[in-house]
Amino acid sequence: MSKHTFNIQHETAWCPGCGNFSILDCLKTALEELDKDPYEILMVAGIGQAAKTPQYIDSNYFCGLHGRALPAAAAAKIANDTLTVIINTGDGDSYGEGGNHFLHNIRRNVDITHFVHDNQVYGLTKGQSSPTTDEGQVMDVQVDGNIIEPLNPVLTAIAAGAGFVARAFSGNKVHLVSMMKQAIEYKGYALVDIFQPCVSFNKVNTFAYYNQRVYELDDRYNSGNKTAALVKAMEHGDKIPIGVIYKESKKTYHQKNSVLKNGGPLLDRKTKPAEIGKLIKEFI
Amino acid sequence: MSKHTFNIQHETAWCPGCGNFSILDCLKTALEELDKDPYEILMVAGIGQAAKTPQYIDSNYFCGLHGRALPAAAAAKIANDTLTVIINTGDGDSYGEGGNHFLHNIRRNVDITHFVHDNQVYGLTKGQSSPTTDEGQVMDVQVDGNIIEPLNPVLTAIAAGAGFVARAFSGNKVHLVSMMKQAIEYKGYALVDIFQPCVSFNKVNTFAYYNQRVYELDDRYNSGNKTAALVKAMEHGDKIPIGVIYKESKKTYHQKNSVLKNGGPLLDRKTKPAEIGKLIKEFI
Amino acid sequence: MYNLLIGGAAGQGIDTTAAILEMLLKKSGYNVFTSRDFMSRIRGGHNFSLIRFGTEIIKSHSNRLDGIIALNNETVEIHKTELNPKGFILCDAKIDSDDHRTIKIDMEGIAKKIGNPKVAGTVAIGAVLKLFSEKIDSVKDVLKSFVKADYLDVNIEAITEGFDVAENRFPHLKGKFSDHMILSGNNALTLGAIASGLKFYSAYPMSPSTSIMEYLASKGVEMDIVVEQAEDEIAAINMAIGASFAGARAMTGTSGGGFSLMVEGLGLSGMTEIPLVVVDAQRPGPVTGFPTRTEQSDLKFVISASQGEFPRMVIALRHHEDAFYQTIRAFNIAEKYQIPVIILTDQYLADASATIKPFELDDIDIINPAGKKDYDGEYLRYKLTKDGVSPRLIPGKSRNFVTADSDEHDECGWITESADMRIKMMDKRMIKLDKLKLELQEPEFIGPESFDILLLGWGSTYGPIKEAVEILNKGYGKKPNLKFSALVFGDVYPLPQKLLKEKAAKASRIVNVEQNATGQLAGLIREHTGIECTSNILKYDGRQISGEEIADRAMEVSFK
Amino acid sequence: MYNLLIGGAAGQGIDTTAAILEMLLKKSGYNVFTSRDFMSRIRGGHNFSLIRFGTEIIKSHSNRLDGIIALNNETVEIHKTELNPKGFILCDAKIDSDDHRTIKIDMEGIAKKIGNPKVAGTVAIGAVLKLFSEKIDSVKDVLKSFVKADYLDVNIEAITEGFDVAENRFPHLKGKFSDHMILSGNNALTLGAIASGLKFYSAYPMSPSTSIMEYLASKGVEMDIVVEQAEDEIAAINMAIGASFAGARAMTGTSGGGFSLMVEGLGLSGMTEIPLVVVDAQRPGPVTGFPTRTEQSDLKFVISASQGEFPRMVIALRHHEDAFYQTIRAFNIAEKYQIPVIILTDQYLADASATIKPFELDDIDIINPAGKKDYDGEYLRYKLTKDGVSPRLIPGKSRNFVTADSDEHDECGWITESADMRIKMMDKRMIKLDKLKLELQEPEFIGPESFDILLLGWGSTYGPIKEAVEILNKGYGKKPNLKFSALVFGDVYPLPQKLLKEKAAKASRIVNVEQNATGQLAGLIREHTGIECTSNILKYDGRQISGEEIADRAMEVSFK
């Protein structure tokens, strides 16, 4: 049994039936089951519907700029590695406006967890196509159907060098909780791309759509083989695998950085006047 | 024999021995061999050493902002598809500052050609690590060695959905010319990542380093198989393949866009006053 | 004049209900003005529209209500104090309201009865039409453009049912505006861009600018306009510049947050002398701020955005006519001087609809994109000329090379490190402002030639200020003999100074009215003319100031 | 005082040669000031350093040369007109120079002889030392910090050989500065940041800011500072904000182009009240402009950058002492008011080295990052307080939740749509400026209390302006009795006004001196005080104005 609860009394701004509710529930469950102390959790987000998640969970939070959750999160962890840093934000936020940070924070491999509420749409701005919107889908701006091939975030993340890449579905809560726990426990940057039905703006990728297609990866699947993982990540049609697609143990930023690898949390280290005196002398 | 020459009398700002010279030569040769008219070429770049290339070739050019070559190039092509639009710019420009445009212009698939002078370093700013700098390499800012895993641009491009992805080496000019020609002829976004020794700031990835490692892909390699391509793209150690790693025929932006797919170049289309009158009536 | 409020939760269809009602009222002759107040959420919360209609020209909203159409309890709760004693609250039978002014109609019941629970809101339209003594013969014509064909009949039935259960209460005022347009500020702006020959629009969604992209996208094929949703705002502006360089008339649009990301691109347009029009539809900052509300706080920002110095122009839209005609002017100036032109609008104007004369296309001159001719001598893209404007050609359209470089460059466009060339190029670029200043438009003067107090403003506060001047000059408050006039700026940068200096010299007090917290126009005016405002009326709660509020506060500060 | 120029192509090692010479001259007692002029390329072109040394305090460069050390032909060609008649041109035997002032030394021959062609430049150092009647005993000590151990001996030999072939020409002036520091403006700034307890620096390389990152990286392990090269400037500023939020003192630095990309992040710091120090090392714009040259053209930009309104402070560095002490003050103010503070420097100051008193650490007060205490009552991160400053805690360091949201929020940090809360929060944030204004530093007053003409300036023109005032008051030009004084601003925003108003009232003319094309300070002053400058001395060719040039131009404009 967990010592902590992450419930907060705060009305959400989400639509009834939205997949975000399940994701929020699962996150609370995951944190409780991991026995995390709310005061050591830092929730980070950008801007969007998904990005409101931190407001609805009892924890520290930082809701910064649209697209810029990752750099702020990574730096907060660098400053204080006793924090558990978790990003919950949207697909547009993560892969659209924030695409460059996505690529490079994978490489940076700070020990943070990235949950993408992938509703394949820009929700808060009312229904434009996002980087993961299906080709052909008629959207608010894509009036003749989206002509841009969707990004496969899972495949791209593996290719860019991510050490933990998983896919989940808000409609399979037991599985999602398990993915979340594994991602949080993973040492390094962990991505979970979560299918999240948007009842207001995505009439194609509905709950039923996902529910019919997703299947859980079982023990026969070896998530340690990169080539197999790349192939598995490309499976995205009538059947879509959910689970840990790729997992590899890698040295984290903290383990490699010559300042961080020794000594306590960065924020607790004091600058010594004597040391500054030494630097001054070098210029005399 | 070609009708045109792309030579220009203009002193370059490059260091003697720099790989950029060969790339420039090869580009001119490729354009001549393709019998391109200089006035129909638009060279595009960001900012950096490689990004000075357009200045040294007789053509139209647009040297915009650091990291922002791709969006400007794609839009110029959208405006006027009679132009041959070629981007020559650096690894930092393309994958660092410009990473988000890299991801999304792959998806956009406008018919443009992207030559990355990949010297695995920030040259113009004097030797900081770039997204492709090897791990462990001591650089100007990475004084204890670079701790960030390099991006594999070829692998990432294939994963993100690029239809033409090649690797080349400035030291193999015959091969490079062939890659350039194929890339320019390809209908859609084409990437050629070109190893380019930087004699001033990269003391690891030298001419000899590349020369020892690269080998040309031959006919036995099937560049049409995506899984094989992903595997081939990961081959990056003692032996590094050069050649077309992946090629797939895809519909271009122009072929899919409902405005562009019919009618002539966008810039030649006139807005008709009568049509505007119709729009006005809709509000009455 | 009548003031109606329709309120409810997000997702209850207030916007469509209001739009249908607006069009019907306009068609029956009224001048209609509707402003929109909504929250940054998709479902729930509290949103409302203020529909004002009458027989004069209306340019602003009012909070003194004649009627409330409440789609939920909250609407009644929040707004009933704004309702005048003879007003009405129209709502569904199941809504709690013991106010004696309430008219309850079983909208849900009616909707269910006719077979579609979603048309409950439409029942209200019918009832309102009856209350205002309208006819409903031509309802079908209007509904066609708002409702899908399959749902047309049931909606007409809903209106008819609503009409039948209500009674005539207010007389029909019989305006002369049925042949006018009714449209939002953003739609007017977009039409202006289309009329200018826009061929390429790249943007990233951001309220309150998104509707520009939406409207353009819906007309893309028809008007040969490519609308590209970019991966971010940096891409959006660099795409617009690339397209403009290549010869397609281009624009990008965003709100302040996106503009922040476009700052470097703005300088690129300035440095490479590539015409560019950028729309900043302002909302309250800093950063995300109030995403769906209104403010005028980006003025100084856009005037000085980007490193270094280059010529630019900033035009603030004051009303729906401006939105159309000034957008066309923005394109012409961008082309003529080869500079970036920023159009400032805001959520109030962007989302409000107004009734205006159909746009005149006959006397519009469009300056065509760059020449395409060959040069006999050497073609120099950045030729040093007296007025700073060099011959712009389109790449691929002549036997000349067209170049652009963000480094300092020589007349050819080649990178230079020369001190001498630097000075020449800076002077060449900056001198364009000299000629531009000669064609600036003076602010609009409102009110009597002889006055005591001069109000100043810019952009969308035009309507409220105009109304305030009328109210104040009718004999208002403590000093009914005090006379008020106003100057409202459209061109804000470079700042036109002639009329300002003339009127300021006659004023006993100058009162600056802005929808921001620091009085940015006042700062700009003092910087450029030395004229200091006596006091400020500032509002920064995200809700547009009304004529009445300005009048009240102007009275207050006129005695301090 | 002596003025030397060392010139050659990029890659010929001018920087190291100059650095060694500087240190040797300083060690022998001189006050040395070196400014750097180089091109945006790695090899070739024409670069030079101006080394000025003497027995008084030197704060600027001069182009009236006593000696030229030419590593290539071009240097002779370009600079010989600046050389005074008794000056010398020291160069390699193979360089073309028929000027009678030329001293040719077979540097390449000597270098080859002693076994390393690369030390040809070092031979010149030896020769210069001899010309200026220096000793070379302590050369080894100095060389150690510039040259790898393996190359130490050959370099010493090169110096000795050069020393031996030259002759004494200029007397040694014997200064008292041997115990002073000599360092660049960026190094002084960086030391200030380190002394402030900096723990995290994120940046993207950009001239002329890169040397901050380089110096910090070289001391990272020693001083427990994480230096992160970000993927772009947007990441850089968002990382700095994230680290600061989490309790590590953080800074980011860039030039104008990178600052353009940081604009939105700046607003985030303002809105979420997270302390942040941002360095903008200016270079000539617009956009890429002149990447390696100097300008002061980002002033208005940084003052109004980002959408919406929030409090910020802008400090311009005037000289190397400022670079250290004002950086510390920037961190303190950022922390105390929980606001972003922008430090403006420029290429001239960033790259120039000066001789200054060793920094005093004893009387430095560092305001510590946010408290870590628990609250008895409810902890409200954005508590409405009188002075606008709310209790800042560090997440994870207490049993309270620490929040930040870029939307408008309530005292808890939760998103709000309330008009009332909006006004309260805007007022709370903006009111911090009231207290900040009380601790602004007035501009430095230079010159006689009683004067005719007041020069105005800000930032790195401090040295040149100071020198100009000295020149002008010695009886200069057409009106030798005219007296000049100057005010040079360090704090530029909010603008300190007291001394300005006082001195302006006494001036018969006010002449504004700026390294830009539009006179940005003059605009700012007029906006805030109504004071109008009589004329401007503006320079925007990327080369820093000298005291002599200001004196000449001040004379000119004083008679217009």
Ligand SMILES: Cc1ncc(C[n+]2csc(CCOP(=O)(O)OP(=O)(O)O)c2C)c(N)n1
């Ligand atoms: C710089 C900037 N550009 C645009 C916006 C407007 N905006 C807010 S959220 C959003 C997209 C949201 O999509 P996603 O991240 O998928 O989240 P969702 O709402 O679908 O959960 C956009 C474009 C913004 N706030 N800031």
Ligand SMILES: Cc1ncc(C[n+]2csc(CCOP(=O)(O)OP(=O)(O)O)c2C)c(N)n1
């Ligand atoms: C916004 C912005 N940030 C930083 C810079 C400085 N800058 C110029 S070129 C460059 C990197 C060059 O690296 P790369 O693209 O690999 O080109 P290379 O010089 O190696 O050919 C940087 C960081 C800039 N010009 N603009």
Ligand code: SF4
């Ligand atoms: S708009 Fe979509 S994503 Fe947003 S709350 Fe509603 S259903 Fe969820």
Ligand code: SF4
């Ligand atoms: S610095 Fe490197 S990339 Fe640049 S020109 Fe020199 S060798 Fe080439």
Ligand SMILES: [Mg+2]
């Ligand atoms: Mg989404």
Ligand SMILES: [Mg+2]
């Ligand atoms: Mg490079």
